[in-house]
Amino acid sequence: MFKKGLRPFLILVVLAVLSACGGTATTTSTATQSSAASTSATVAAADTSAATMAAATAAMTEAATGAATMAAATAAMTEAATGAASTAAGGSAAGGAKTYILVPKALGNPYFDTANKGAQQAAKELGVTVTYQGPATADATQQIQLINSLIAQNVSGLAISADDSDALVPAGKQAMDAKIPVVTWDSAIAPGGRMVHINQAVAADIAAIQIKMASDLAGGAGKIAILSATSTAPNQNEWIGLMKEELKKPDYAKLQLVDTVYGDDQDEKSYTEAQGLMKKYPDLKVIIAPTTVGIASSARAVQDAKLVGKVFVTGLGTPNQMRDYVKSGAAPQFALWNPSDLGYLAIQTLNAISSGKIKGQPGDTFTAGKLGSYTIDKDGVVLLGKPTVFNKDNIDQFNF
Amino acid sequence: MTKPVGPAATTRQRTHPAGDTLARALVRWEWLLVVLIIAVTVLNTRLSPFFLRTNNLLRTTSDFMEIGIMMLPMVFIIVTGNIDLSIASTLGLSASLMGRLHIVGVNIWLAAAVALVVGALAGLLNGLLIAKLRLPALVVTLGTFSFYRGLAYALLGDQAARGYPPAFTYLGQGTLGQTRVPVALLIFALLALGFGLVLNRMTFGRYLYVIGNNEEASRFSGVPTARIKVAMYVLSGFMAALAGLILAARFGSTRPDIGTGLELTVITVTVLGGISIFGGSGTMVGAILALVLIGILRFGMGLVNIQGQVQDTVIGSLLILSILLPRLVGHLSSIRSWRMATLGQIGLAILVVLLFGWFFFWSRTLIPAK
Numbered sequence: 001m002f003k004k005g006l007r008p009f010l011i012l013v014v015l016a017v018l019s020a021c022g023g024t025a026t027t028t029s030t031a032t033q034s035s036a037a038s039t040s041a042t043v044a045a046a047d048t049s050a051a052t053m054a055a056a057t058a059a060m061t062e063a064a065t066g067a068a069t070m071a072a073a074t075a076a077m078t079e080a081a082t083g084a085a086s087t088a089a090g091g092s093a094a095g096g097a098k099t100y101i102l103v104p105k106a107l108g109n110p111y112f113d114t115a116n117k118g119a120q121q122a123a124k125e126l127g128v129t130v131t132y133q134g135p136a137t138a139d140a141t142q143q144i145q146l147i148n149s150l151i152a153q154n155v156s157g158l159a160i161s162a163d164d165s166d167a168l169v170p171a172g173k174q175a176m177d178a179k180i181p182v183v184t185w186d187s188a189i190a191p192g193g194r195m196v197h198i199n200q201a202v203a204a205d206i207a208a209i210q211i212k213m214a215s216d217l218a219g220g221a222g223k224i225a226i227l228s229a230t231s232t233a234p235n236q237n238e239w240i241g242l243m244k245e246e247l248k249k250p251d252y253a254k255l256q257l258v259d260t261v262y263g264d265d266q267d268e269k270s271y272t273e274a275q276g277l278m279k280k281y282p283d284l285k286v287i288i289a290p291t292t293v294g295i296a297s298s299a300r301a302v303q304d305a306k307l308v309g310k311v312f313v314t315g316l317g318t319p320n321q322m323r324d325y326v327k328s329g330a331a332p333q334f335a336l337w338n339p340s341d342l343g344y345l346a347i348q349t350l351n352a353i354s355s356g357k358i359k360g361q362p363g364d365t366f367t368a369g370k371l372g373s374y375t376i377d378k379d380g381v382v383l384l385g386k387p388t389v390f391n392k393d394n395i396d397q398f399n400f
Numbered sequence: 401m402t403k404p405v406g407p408a409a410t411t412r413q414r415t416h417p418a419g420d421t422l423a424r425a426l427v428r429w430e431w432l433l434v435v436l437i438i439a440v441t442v443l444n445t446r447l448s449p450f451f452l453r454t455n456n457l458l459r460t461t462s463d464f465m466e467i468g469i470m471m472l473p474m475v476f477i478i479v480t481g482n483i484d485l486s487i488a489s490t491l492g493l494s495a496s497l498m499g500r501l502h503i504v505g506v507n508i509w510l511a512a513a514v515a516l517v518v519g520a521l522a523g524l525l526n527g528l529l530i531a532k533l534r535l536p537a538l539v540v541t542l543g544t545f546s547f548y549r550g551l552a553y554a555l556l557g558d559q560a561a562r563g564y565p566p567a568f569t570y571l572g573q574g575t576l577g578q579t580r581v582p583v584a585l586l587i588f589a590l591l592a593l594g595f596g597l598v599l600n601r602m603t604f605g606r607y608l609y610v611i612g613n614n615e616e617a618s619r620f621s622g623v624p625t626a627r628i629k630v631a632m633y634v635l636s637g638f639m640a641a642l643a644g645l646i647l648a649a650r651f652g653s654t655r656p657d658i659g660t661g662l663e664l665t666v667i668t669v670t671v672l673g674g675i676s677i678f679g680g681s682g683t684m685v686g687a688i689l690a691l692v693l694i695g696i697l698r699f700g701m702g703l704v705n706i707q708g709q710v711q712d713t714v715i716g717s718l719l720i721l722s723i724l725l726p727r728l729v730g731h732l733s734s735i736r737s738w739r740m741a742t743l744g745q746i747g748l749a750i751l752v753v754l755l756f757g758w759f760f761f762w763s764r765t766l767i768p769a770k
Contacts, residue, residue, distance in 0.1 A: 107707060107708065107709065108709075131705060133705055133707070134707075134708065135708045136707070136708030136709045136711070136712055137661075137708075139660065139661065140651065140655075140658075141463075141647075141659065141662070142708060144463065144650075144651075145460075145463045145698070145702065146702060146708070148459055148460055148462075148463055148702075149460070149699060149702030149703050150702075151456075151459070152450050152453070152455075152456035152459065152460065152699075152702075152703060153448070153450050153703055154450065164560075164651070164653070164655060165560075166560050166562045166651065166652060166653030166655075167651035167652070167653050167655070167658075169652055169653070170569075170573050170650065170651065170652050174459070190562075
């Protein structure tokens with residue numbers, strides 16, 4: 001039984017050896033082919049990058065896939081196959097244009113899709129190709145598998161939003177050992193597994209912008225309150241502490257922080273807490289909610305209580321969830337970093353390293369296109385900049 | 401009580417290799433897997449110049465070793481017609497326990513040993529509930545699937561255990577001497593050899609097939625059914641813990657969600673390997689070939705930048721085909737007179753195969769390959 005069962009195996013081994021011998025031959029032949037076809041490959045690259053944008057923005061709508069289906073059906077199978085070979089080879093074998101990969105935590109998240117938009121803009125400006133490739137779900141095992149296949153393709157650089165800051169360290173190291181620069185954005189790989197991390201915002205800036213928005217909305221004077229997530233949330237507590245520091249500045253002397261309540265990042269609870277604030281302090285002017293759940297619930301509570309124009313909501317939110325409240329006036333302005341800029345800066349940084357302009361070490365300074373000049377700090381971190389304020393004038397430019 | 405006939409059982413009888421005729425040998429599932437592996441290899445080589453490079457192939461094997469290690473006892477379990485859904489949770493529990501012990505300062509090797517014992521105990525609990533209390537394996541292991549993962553979270557919370565010594569991470573990241581062969585590959589190869597020998601050469605292995613073919617009858621003919629089932633689940637828990645150690649070593653850290661969802665991949669590989677889900681048939685060689693097939697298929701799809709979701713769909717379709725094809729073949733070969741209905745069925749089968757091929761190529765254009 002065992003002998004018989006082993007037979008397929010033996011044949012497989014023989015075939016593997018044979019194909020390995022043949023494989024080296026085919027590799028060289030494909031290499032020559034691809035260099036011959038490199039001009040057509042770059043043309044195709046331009047086409048597909050446009051298609052990439054369309055597909056990413058349309059988020060794989062039926063219409064887009066339908067069109068792709070037709071294209072695939074008309075193109076012969078072999079054609080599709082050779083096309084892929086040339087695009088893959090175009091990555092590095094051709095040696096010309098660089099191919100960077102933007103790796104989100106998972107595909108199908110509007111936040112990351114927006115980052116990809118910025119990355120594609122950077123790609124256009126730099127004359128490089130950026131491919132958006134992520135795991136199906138936000139899972140470290142899958143992300144590592146993906147990174148291994150990207151290392152195997154010998155891509156020119158990786159910009160990763162890590163699913164697990166520690167588990168990704170060995171994979172990041174392997175990439176760098178293979179001379180592939182690694183930067184992280186949004187969510188860092190621990191130092192050692194990446195060269196540079198692009199940090200979206202620092203706590204002090206996040207606190208300052210929220211107090212400034214509150215002061216604007218309150219007209220410089222009046223009662224304000226904070227509606228946070230849980231009382232133990234480390235991010236929120238750090239911001240609240242810094243907001244209290246910020247309020248000590250003379251500019252904000254007439255603002256009075258009357259209360260801090262916790263909605264536990266649950267919609268229902270946040271809504272009730274916001275209602276409570278409005279009842280308890282009838283002359284309350286602003287609710288600051290430094291959490292994406294709380295800000296939407298508070299805005300809804302203000303709207304339902306018909307207090308639009310009397311009580312304003314501000315804080316940290318995303319344009320898609322806040323669009324209606326911005327337009328109704330319940331939450332005229334709120335802040336968050338711009339994920340599109342984050343993707344843009346990640347690719348700009350990667351390109352600066354990959355093209356040898358900088359080494360990616362602390363102290364290095366480089367120019368990142370429209371965003372201006374950046375310096376890598378002592379921890380290997382680049383700070384994106386101040387948070388973006390969203391209001392009725394710019395909110396329709398964002399979709400995340 | 402009639403036992404449902406497995407798809408594999410309809411075309412051939414695996415337990416009587418002596419009667420293998422040439423025709424029978426040709427329709428063996430293993431051969432189909434070999435053909436598929438060759439086809440995928442050829443296709444991958446054509447699609448990507450990076451596929452047939454020793455370094456790349458060896459590096460990618462490490463992505464599949466934990467799956468392979470858990471697959472070995474899973475073959476035993478499915479051969480008896482049972483299932484174990486709790487393996488990935490056992491993996492998480494063991495790795496998290498080791499992480500917890502590492503955090504409080506216990507020697508890493510001692511912690512690893514404790515983790516292996518706890519993995520075996522987790523398997524023992526499954527085995528006792530299933531074999532002694534005669535509870536259905538699906539329900540029991542579905543319960544422990546949540547239970548063990550919950551324990552993992554209780555142990556580590558939102559913390560991560562990190563800073564394992566290099567001697568330990570060598571298990572998951574190291575290569576043998578100057579070569580590029582991952583240590584985990586060697587561990588898997590040795591274990592696979594051992595499990596294969598047990599399944600094919602030892603009484604224990606024979607008993608597994610007997611239980612899978614007819615548990616009632618095997619019990620009456622003096623097979624220690626309960627003891628064998630307990631042993632097989634203990635083995636499963638132990639191997640899951642071992643896979644957990646290797647995965648933690650590969651990550652260099654542990655979080656309680658480590659390895660989530662791997663059980664489904666393991667079961668997919670096992671069933672694709674021709675192990676009948678109804679029990680009684682299948683070989684270790686088939687399962688290992690299926691692991692190779694899934695491995696090169698995933699790696700190849702990754703190389704041409706096929707997105708994760710589409711990869712899952714392809715593997716899923718392959719799994720359905722794998723249980724559909726033998727049934728269709730068996731059905732067709734049993735038909736004596738060829739009527740319109742038969743032709744229709746053949747047409748349907750061809751259509752299914754064509755659709756699958758078409759889907760594969762169509763899905764490639766879905767992804768923004770650039």
